[in-house]
Amino acid sequence: MTDALPALDASRIRLVLLDSGGANLGSVQAAFARLGVEAPVTSDAQRIRAATHVILPGVGAAAPAMARLRANGLDRLIPTLTQPLMGICVGMQLLFEHSVEGEVDCLGLLPGRVERLPESPGVRVPHMGWNRLQPASVEAAAHPLMAGLDGRHAYFVHSYAYRGDTNALATSTHGQPFTAIAAHGRVMGAQCHPERSAATGARLLRNFLSLQASS
């Protein structure tokens, strides 16, 4: 299932996980550990600036996570970072302008609003389980973050998402489409949980770590 890939040069990677509160940071750390990369959790500005790659994790709800970022000053630091940044699940939602979950203003690094997924007959919310990553366009499919992910299943568990397609690299469909993976320059987001998406998730994290600060 895993494609043969050149080894990651972990010695050149200095990854940090931003402290957005919530549970389950351990799973993200373990996923990077399986790739041979340490992933310390921090809210220390100096340490974050020195990192080559930054992950904004998030489990739970948008409002308490934003409150945590405001309390530890990361809401002001994150927009000034220049290295590749990827938000995961609620961490991705925080990158947008606003979330209707708790009606909270977010970081505004990606345009758009996070909305509740609509329920309909046969379409249950929370969206819980494995769904396909569909490239949003030919250009999107060629983005380095998308290498090896076309049509693969990733694990999702959420009730809210960005339902537009601006900056979408991949969409998934649960009744209606929503953005599953987004990228705008150095700012990226994954609505799925790569740490719980088996080989597909490992590939996504690996792709992220392969990005250079300039890309």
Add this chain to the structure above:
Amino acid sequence: MLARRLIPCLDVRDGQVVKGVRFRDHVVMGGIEELALRYRDEGADELVFYDITASPEGRSVDRTWVERVATIIDIPFCVAGGIRSVDDSRAILNAGADKVSVNSPALERPDLIDELAAAFGVQCVVVGVDSLKDADGEWRVRQYTGDPSKTKALGRRTLDWVVEAQQRGAGEIVLNCMGSDGAKTGYDLEQLAAVRAICRVPLVASGGAGAIEHFVDAFRVADVDAALAASVFHSGTVPIPELKDRLANAGIEVRRD
């Protein structure tokens, strides 16, 4: 399109995976990590670990094996057994579980569901429902089913409890049909369909799987989101790769990558 999930259920007792028939007479099936890895490799979509004696013994789950499982597997997993507070749940989620499942303690104190949903979001909160048809033809819930000597029949109708659990913040319902559990004659399609009709969140079928057709029926007839089973997976009677091929051939969306 969302794939239907296959969930091996690992009943944990004294640090090992066990299996009983009709919730009794447990035999050891293997080590927790060994089985977790085996199922992950075979293509299980998710795992559930039930500490089956925690609730009757009035204790919470031992979190050390939760941490070990979280480190070695890269698919989601849920932990159940004796979780009776937000603090219990936080310990399990911080140890790396993706979801917690509450059953007996939620029947004792239904506010627990509201508290967990508020603290962690509904997506982390699974409500397990042990249900049996009574002589009058009504399905009613049971409590403390991990220990037959302590199992209690409650007056609460299963359908009423499923509605209430959702209102309180259940993000998923696991319906354990005790009448068919361990019998290998198929899921209780009648009961699952009745619960499906009132269940707006994901519904997981549990109890009775004995052959591949039973999974096809659960998805096709009862429209459940996931099917949970233990002994047919433990014994190898239903290999997960073959099961997924057969489901796909029947037009049911599954993950095979």
